Amino acid sequence: MKSEKKLYRMWKVLSFAFSLVIQVYWYKFRKKSEAEWDQLWEKLGKQFRQMLFELEGLLIKVGQMLSIRADLLPNGFIKQIQDLVDKVPPSPWEDIKNVLEREWNGPIEEKLLALERKAVASASIGEVYRGVLKDGTEVAVKVQRPTIQSIVKTDFRTLSIIIWFAHHFAPVPKGFISFKMLYQELKQVIERELDFKKERETAEHFQNRFHSFAQLKIPQVYPELSTSQVLVMEWVDGIRITDVDFLLRSNIDRDELAQRLFRVFLPQWLEAGIFHADPHSGNVLVQPDGTIVLLDFGMVGEISKSDAANFQSLLEAILLKNYSKAAEVLCDLGFLLPNANLKPIEKILGEALNFELAQLKEMDLFAVKKEMNDIVKSLPIQIPTRFVFLGRSFVTIEGMLHTINPEKEVLEVIKPAFMDWLHHSETNKWKLFLKWMNSQPIFQIFHSVTDLIKKPQQLLEQREIQQQREFHFSIFENQKKQCVYLGIVGVIGSLLGVYVEQDILWQLSSGLSGMCLFGYAIVSLKQRKWLKTLS
Structure with a gap:
């Protein structure tokens, strides 16, 4: 993968992520209604979907995984990506041929009697081709996309930057989301899919587990032809x-x-x-x-x-x-x-x-x-x-x-x-x-009566605690907003000072921006410490 494409890929993803954060903060500042928030998340979901289809590769798989995280993401965003289909154009035949010959240490003809050049299916990680073994058995040959390893490194590097930024600056009211854990789980799942040896072992596990189950067919695997980047299985109609x-x-x-x-x-x-x-x-x-x-x-x-x-x-x-x-x-x-x-x-x-x-x-x-x-x-x-x-x-x-x-x-x-x-x-x-x-x-009569007596008091206590938390959280958020607004004023003043060639103006404005950035970091640190005391 060329460095220009890597940089463009990183810029495209990072710019979308930062744009999303800015828009969310702006909506919080303007105190938008619930309907307007829904419209924002739908718009951001559409933009994310378009970006996935443009960049393809690993990001489509990431989008599919995020589409099932209704516990973390707003419904409006989820709706736009929940029907993502992992289907991308196949790689050039010569690239696929090179992968097969490298993995098999020789020409394709030494292993197979025939292999169709047109892919039966093509997804972000692998492509499937129909072939025939030397004994006439039809097989499905799954080949890892030639450029996927390079794409994965670039995308994971980009995602790690986004996760770091989200961990420190994302406006998450509860502070209860572990972005680092989410990233590690995402990385673990993707890396497993990239290793076709693990998929082969899983298929063999299912064959052994359900060997006595009536009217269930799990394709046979051919381990002698399978590697970490090639998987050969029985063709089943x-x-x-x-x-x-x-x-x-x-x-x-x-x-x-x-x-x-x-x-x-x-x-x-x-x-x-x-x-x-x-x-x-x-x-x-x-x-x-x-x-x-x-x-x-x-x-x-x-x-x-x-x-x-x-x-x-x-x-x-x-x-x-x-x-x-x-x-x-x-x-x-x-x-x-x-x-x-x-x-x-x-x-x-x-x-x-x-x-x-x-x-x-x-x-x-x-x-x-x-x-x-x-x-x-x-x-x-x-x-x-x-x-x-x-x-x-x-x-x-x-x-x-x-x-x-x-x-x-x-x-x-x-x-x-x-x-x-x-x-x-x-x-x-x-x-x-x-x-x-x-x-x-x-x-459970006595248990139910006790619950009935205690419930009103429990609800009042819970509501009071929640109101106190919301009040404290709003204080931190207002302090952060003030830092952001003053920082923007400082940036505008700096640009204006440079434009009108007033050194004292741009110096004071730059100092104001620096103080606001420092203040924002201090408030965010205090907010995180406070949130930890709640958990």
Whole structure:
């Protein structure tokens, strides 16, 4: 990648980031309405989207990852990038040929009988070509884009500058977002996708894990032809599982197909191990006999044994309405930032989860999701990327289930599969059942009465604390605004002094600008220290 393109790429991204911060501060100063804020975030989202399509490469992948961070970014911004498609023009054939011959230490003809020169699919990191092995087996050859390593270095360097700036100067009211952690998680995910050896290992893991699962096809991997930049897998034909017309023509039982699809993913979500983090309809196919095909194992998440144990503890704590225990488990899972005060979390959990299981079917799930997002944004919560992937995986499959069999409620599909998993898993279902019984109203009368008596006082205390925090935060913000405005006056005075050739004017103005910059840094430092005392 030429240095001129690198500099242009960095300038384009950095200028957008700084422009975004300036506009946000300006809207805060003008005290714009909520509708005007929504319009601003939509406009910025469109500009970000246009920039991604212009620069392509790694940034499209970054945009896709940001599009699922509704816990961090405004809805207006998210809406503009949530349907990003990682599809870019293929590389010149000669460049792809050079990569293959370098990785295979020889001509392509020594490894393959044939290889089509036209890419079947082309994304920001890799391109897929259709080929034939010496024994006549059709294969899919995934090749890493020749310039991606250089692009990644440039983009990560740019992102690190933005993260540093955001960490020190971003107008985040709560101060509860760890930009450094967000950057590290983003970098870790991208670097994993860049190593095709890891994707090969993941595909082999899924083959071993689901080898006995009926009517599920995971393409075979050819390790002798695969490297860190080339992945060769069995070619498998199929149609998108959401193609309802195909399902009808093939006389596939849609109810049974939906059940089977959910049974494939349920153990991935609830048991320790790796789960498919990108199960969109292009990666989940179906064959005429109803066999499900899983493709593309580049983006995965992992649930550790401790995560799985904590999930069970969280479920038990919620069923028992033990919200202090639930808050502790959330902390152990990494949902709460270090040194966060658990008391407000306990109160919010008590209010948010104060419903009975029988009410679940009558709830507006979209309204519940929006309310939960609002709660997350108001607390020192930052969802770890692996759990964001887990949530996206579940929501994507949920959408597929509704498309496959729209006549049936998703809960009706989920319930028998979940009960079957519970029956065959190692979970102590009788222990869980007893704990669930103890959480029911007939056993919780005194607990409910106590909550009813305490709740008004708890709400008053919480509201008073929130008002105090907002007051202190506004003081810091006003001080920072004053520094910014005086600094602007100083800059204008400096330029005017140079223009009219008045040394004393530009010297005094420059001094004023320097003092304002120093003052801004001092106030920001004090604000950060104060925010740390809240967590």
